[in-house]
Amino acid sequence: MTYIIHGATGAQGSPVLAAMLAAGNPAVAAVRTLDAVNDGVASVAVDLADAGSLAEAYAGADGVFVHLPMGPPEQSLQYVEAIATAVAKAKPARVVISTSGQIVDQPGSPLQANDDSPIATLIRRVGDTGVSTAVVATRLYLENLLLPVVSGSATLDGVLRYPLPTAFATSWISHSDVAEVVVRLLTDHSTTGIVAVGAHPGLTGPDLAAAFAGRLGRDVTYEAITPEAFGELISPLFGPEASGPVVDLYQALNTQERNTIAPDNSAQSLLGISPRSVEDWLANVPF
Template identity: 65%
Template sequence: MTYIVHGATGAQGSPVLSSLAARGASPIAAVRTPDTLPAGTASVAVDLSDADALTGIYRGAKGVFIHLPMGAPADTKAQAAAIATAVTTARPDRVVISTSGQIIDQPGSPLQAPDNSPLMTLIREVTAAGVSTAVVAPRLYLENLLLPVIAGPAREEGVLRYPLPETFPVSWSSHLDVAATVAHLLTDPTITGNVAVGHLPALTGPDLASAFTSHLGRDVHFEAITPDAFGELITPLFGPAAAPVIALYQALNTQDGNVIAEANSAQKLLGLSPRPITQWLSELGV
């Protein structure tokens, strides 16, 4: 029995592929261009909008890891519909969906993903299919701090600039933390529903700066900047894709924090805690 891993060449899927392999599972990378994978990697070419092809890939699978790629809303909507149709028809033993940081467990919050969004539609339709399903719900990714416009000044100037208030608490997590949770949930289907991933207690800007100080061996302090100032930094890197990122931080700045609930946390449900920031920095060789 095999595990299908979507986006296995990307930041989320690649560590899931590695985590499953480390558990002795048989992961198959489901990617658009398999020839970009390392030699010997089991893979299959996929078109996320082709429900018939996805059905063939999912049929007989022990588990499927899904996350919707960033793209035009119409494309993402079509992909969500095709994936849901394929899951409903093929009925793999297990499905694990990552929210990729979208908030799906705070109804009534202005940060909550709309009910008609592709992600919420996907979760709702896959769950309604009666297939064993878990949803992995991280908040902000630590990898955001590795953007050259963030990590560079931290290393060279001793200033960690980020578009959140200094005392704003966040349940940060890394892609490695998310992958560990996904691999656990794929291979142990006893937990269903939402599983939140992130640090508890939540971390503030000075907490992050302290970890950078320890890792870099030089004083690093946190400096809050506005979402618009952040936009000026990332637009040359992201192009038009910077707009929704800026909008996210504008919305976050209207809130008191971005913190997961302990009741449905990976710590509580699975006994899995995120890596300390210093360990994460060391593992990546930053």
């Protein structure tokens, strides 16, 4: 058995690789350069734009975990074409796709990804190959709260600042909790289609602040800031080009009442897997 894990050195793939290995599954890190992987970890060099290199990696695989890196739509669609072509040729036993926070399970919502978007196209194209496929649909990652401009103000000033309204409920989820779901879906093919992951009911800003207060041992309040103000805070960290899409996302979210998963297709309902509380997640976060 072999499981191919894309992005194995990044925020999404690294926890999946670690969880697979911890469970005794023979996982292989699919990376651009082999020297990016720690010694002793099986790895394969791939090019997401090269269907040939992907098909070679996928051949005989029991599972493939893949997500689209951030980038312009034109580049992402090139990756989609290569991935789908490789899956159709190599026919791995299973493919699990992460939406990376893009919404694909709320038809009719303004937040729903367009049918011709890279993520929707990837899901459709891979599904058309006939390979057993599951999609992990996330919302917002708890790790976003660890940005220095967010956690730093909570630690120093007792104020958790984030670009969402105070009462805005979100199905927050950590990368490690997503990895638990991915491992199940890679190794157990009984569930296919979209599996939504995240807190349900959703968590509000004051809920997050209360969790930070417990972890830091001090009072922490929540303060909603504008997406534009958040963009100014993160621009020195990521640059204006990378910050722009983030601002656009939060501008869109601010037009809605919530950003939560539905219980019917949740990991809680379909798999019996619930995410940890924010308090439990923070207990393992160094400050």
